[in-house]
Amino acid sequence: MRTRSPHGPHGPSREATTLYDSLSEDSAAGVIRAFSSSFGLSSRLLGEPVRTQVRNVYALVRVADEIVDNTDPGLGVGPRRTMLAWLHDDVRHALEHGYSANLVVHAFARTARGCGIGEDLVDPFFASMGTDLETTEHTPASFERYVYGSAEVIGLMCLRVFLAGDGAAREREYDRLAPGARRLGAAFQKLNFLRDLAEDHDQLGRAYFPGLDVERFCDGDRDRILDDIDADLVAAAAVIPALPSSSRRAVAAAHATFAELGARLRETPAPDIRRTRVRVPDPVKLRLLAGVLLRSDA
Numbered sequence: 001m002r003t004r005s006p007h008g009p010h011g012p013s014r015e016a017t018t019l020y021d022s023l024s025e026d027s028a029a030g031v032i033r034a035f036s037s038s039f040g041l042s043s044r045l046l047g048e049p050v051r052t053q054v055r056n057v058y059a060l061v062r063v064a065d066e067i068v069d070n071t072d073p074g075l076g077v078g079p080r081r082t083m084l085a086w087l088h089d090d091v092r093h094a095l096e097h098g099y100s101a102n103l104v105v106h107a108f109a110r111t112a113r114g115c116g117i118g119e120d121l122v123d124p125f126f127a128s129m130g131t132d133l134e135t136t137e138h139t140p141a142s143f144e145r146y147v148y149g150s151a152e153v154i155g156l157m158c159l160r161v162f163l164a165g166d167g168a169a170r171e172r173e174y175d176r177l178a179p180g181a182r183r184l185g186a187a188f189q190k191l192n193f194l195r196d197l198a199e200d201h202d203q204l205g206r207a208y209f210p211g212l213d214v215e216r217f218c219d220g221d222r223d224r225i226l227d228d229i230d231a232d233l234v235a236a237a238a239v240i241p242a243l244p245s246s247s248r249r250a251v252a253a254a255h256a257t258f259a260e261l262g263a264r265l266r267e268t269p270a271p272d273i274r275r276t277r278v279r280v281p282d283p284v285k286l287r288l289l290a291g292v293l294l295r296s297d298a
Contacts, residue, residue, distance in 0.1 A: 021110060025052055027103035028059035035062045042254045045289070047246035053115060053161045054247075056107040061154060063087065063104050064125070068132040071203060077133050084133070088126040092119065115164040117157050124149035132206070140210045147186050155185030162247040173242075180239030184255065187232035191258055194225055194265055195278045219270045226266050233259055249292055256288040 032043070032055050043051055067083050087105070094100040094109035095118065111117065128149030131142070138146060159181040163170045193200065193208045200206045201214045212221055233255065240252050260280050268278050280288075 020106070024103040024107040024110070025056060028052075028056045028107040031059040031062050031104060035066075042250050042257065042289070045250035045253055045292070050161055050246045053111040053164075054158055056104075056111040057117070057154070057157050057161065059104045060091070060108040061125070064129045068129050069204065081130070081133050084126065084129055088122075091122055091126075095119065095122070111161065112157075115160045116170075117160050121153045121157055121160075125153050136205050137207045138210050143208065143210050146208070147189050148182075151185040151189030152182040153185070155181035155183075158247075162244055177239050177242060180236045183232040184236035184251070187229050187236060188254075188258055190225065190229045190232070191261055191265070194222070194229075194273065195261065198274055199277065214274070217270050217274050222265065222268075222270050222273060226262055229262055233262070252295075253289050253292045256292060257285055260284060260288060 029052075036058065043054060046054060064084065064087060067080055067087065070080060087102075090100055090102055090105050091108065094105050095112055098109060098113055100106040100109060112122075124145075126149075128146045131146055131149075135142060135146075156178060159174060159177055163173050163177075197214060197217065200208065207214055209221075209225060212225075237255060240248060240255060243251055257280055261278065264280065265273060265278050272278075
């Protein structure tokens, strides 16, 4: 049985979950378990159905990441570009028709059609992913475009999910909270660029931060980048209390974890960042989650 979704702009969406639907969402969950321990921990604080829907979004992101970041010397840029184009086309088809033979795409499309995620967010994401196959150094303008497509739109997709049940007030709330969602996505992405500086430069041949000479990376470079990230985190924190209760704690926990990562990076000498990947230990992540649960405003 099919009924028109009360939220999505792309036509009918099934109310009942079929075996294929369930398998697709299990596949998305498996991708998250394999590739993102930090996300998996924070996502446990999401209420259902938001938790499943956010997993469906992030699973697609991870699949696209694996295509562009594949270091197999036998898989050149051309085949990866073709794979990424196929994936993008499959997502577009699934947004229109609600089905895909790719289980992760099928799960994403179910969420997208139900929550109002359209090509206005999907297309910039794939454009940024394609950039990783072509661009090794960024200008300020290309960096801004890249961060928007690779991270800020993911924050906006999640915001669509968070607000999917808010009815007529959804668009007003989306417009009000969207700047904070974008800043949170940008902060997460820049932090990942900073802590993955060595891998991106030495293994993938990429330099994301405009004008940064990775070979001469110094404490001043570190602090300049982290000052920008801190401004993003402050702007994002201001909107977290306005999120629905089903997502507020999980977003606060993710924010706290990345703020902790930023603090640890600031305490790490630049030569060490250049050589090793700084991380937040699991016991610290658990402590941060516990702190969010105990806060009265979370």
